[in-house]
Structure formats: structure tokens, C-alpha cells
Amino acid sequence: NAGVMQNPRHLVRRRGQEARLRCSPMKGHSHVYWYRQLPEEGLKFMVYLQKENIIDESGMPKERFSAEFPKEGPSILRIQQVVRGDSAAYFCASSPTMDTDTQYFGPGTRLTVL
Amino acid sequence: QKEVEQNSGPLSVPEGAIASLNCTYSDRVSQSFFWYRQYSGKSPELIMSIYSNGDKEDGRFTAQLNKASQYVSLLIRDSQPSDSATYLCAVKLTFGNEKLTFGTGTRLTIIP
Numbered sequence: 125n126a127g128v129m130q131n132p133r134h135l136v137r138r139r140g141q142e143a144r145l146r147c148s149p150m151k152g153h154s155h156v157y158w159y160r161q162l163p164e165e166g167l168k169f170m171v172y173l174q175k176e177n178i179i180d181e182s183g184m185p186k187e188r189f190s191a192e193f194p195k196e197g198p199s200i201l202r203i204q205q206v207v208r209g210d211s212a213a214y215f216c217a218s219s220p221t222m223d224t225d226t227q228y229f230g231p232g233t234r235l236t237v238l
Numbered sequence: 239q240k241e242v243e244q245n246s247g248p249l250s251v252p253e254g255a256i257a258s259l260n261c262t263y264s265d266r267v268s269q270s271f272f273w274y275r276q277y278s279g280k281s282p283e284l285i286m287s288i289y290s291n292g293d294k295e296d297g298r299f300t301a302q303l304n305k306a307s308q309y310v311s312l313l314i315r316d317s318q319p320s321d322s323a324t325y326l327c328a329v330k331l332t333f334g335n336e337k338l339t340f341g342t343g344t345r346l347t348i349i350p
Contacts (some may be wrong), residue, residue, distance in 0.1 A: 128300075155336070157336070157337065157338075159338075159340075165338040165341040165342060166242075166326065166337075166341055166342040166343055167282065167326065168340070169337040169338060169339065172336050172337060179336070180336065180337060182337070183337065197296075215281055215282070217338075219336075226272075226284060226287065227338060228284070229274075229282045229283070230281060230283040231280070231281050232280075232281050
């Protein structure tokens, strides 16, 4: 029973490029959450999605960041025109339903912006 | 005031002793509380969840919740070197607000 999958595990981008982070939730899970962990800081909520819907994006920066969870395929977190401050670990978590509190985390994508 | 506060540590505990980790939260309507363990360079792993006042035990781990004091703690009995990690306290508000709010974590080191 595969867990939450994220790819790539490590991503290096130069300033101004685009970063695309992918997350496949656990089988049977329809709720996806993205969190960001800056160096030496705690995890910060970014966005909560269900299939084809953004439910809560209160933690997303207003510019350059977007997320989607299409009917088919993984959830994608997209960062346009990356800056050095975007360097962080980006974690995806999933849960089966909204009634289930437990969120299971994927291994994360470590983004480095040069 | 931070929404979820933890002592950043590092907290050093001798092997075999009890490690006590503490967390306070600011929002009184918080309903669900979680402890995650995170090894360096790895993802958070759920250790315990607790929803009601009192104690909840699972193996060597005991979570304690006091909603009146807005305080949640994690006790680790018979601490092992493999328990050395950063422990993250996370809080979720009422139904319908699904995001987890995390503290910055307490770094625990078990000394052999």
C-alpha cells in the first residue's frame, strides 16, 4: 500500500525559472494539503485541495504560487519566477475524507534556488 | 503571540529516562491535537493524536491535553537513542477548517 508520493525529491532551479512539484496522495485519499518548511522553521500551511477544487488557499503567497488537483493525475504546486527565498522543503499530505483528522505526509521536495 | 508555541530546545535526556515535551496554543476553539516526529531531512511522521482532556497512551508515548490551560504535552518513557528527533506539535481548529497549524518543534536528543 503505497504512501504519499512526491516528485521530484530534489529540485534545483535558477532565479526566474519555474518549479513544478507533484504529489500523488495515498490510494483512496481525495484530500491534499501542501505545507512549506523553511530552514530552521516549522511547517506552514499553504493550500488544501480536493479533486478539481481549491478549498482553502489562505497560506499561499499572493503572487507566483498556484496549485491544482485535477480529476486525473497528481496534485501540482507551481512556483513561477522562483527567488532564493523560495528555497525550502515542500511537503504534501493527504487524508481520506474531511472527517478524518489524520494527515499523512509524503517525503517532500527539497527546492534549491540558485 | 504565536498560534502554537513549543520550546525549541535542544532537550537532552539520558537513555531510559522520561522525555517531556510541551506545547501551548492560543485559539480556544482548537479541537484536534497532534504530535509528529521529524528526523533530520525527513518528513513528519504522526506519533499521537488527542481530542479530549486527559491522557492518551500508546506504547511508550503518552499525550496529555488540558483545554482549560490550552496546553498539550507528550511524554516518552524509556527513551531510546532512536527517539532523537524534532517533535512537532500541531493543532487543528473546528470541523471545516482542515489545515494544521504547527509549532516550530522541539529538538530532542537522547544521550546513551
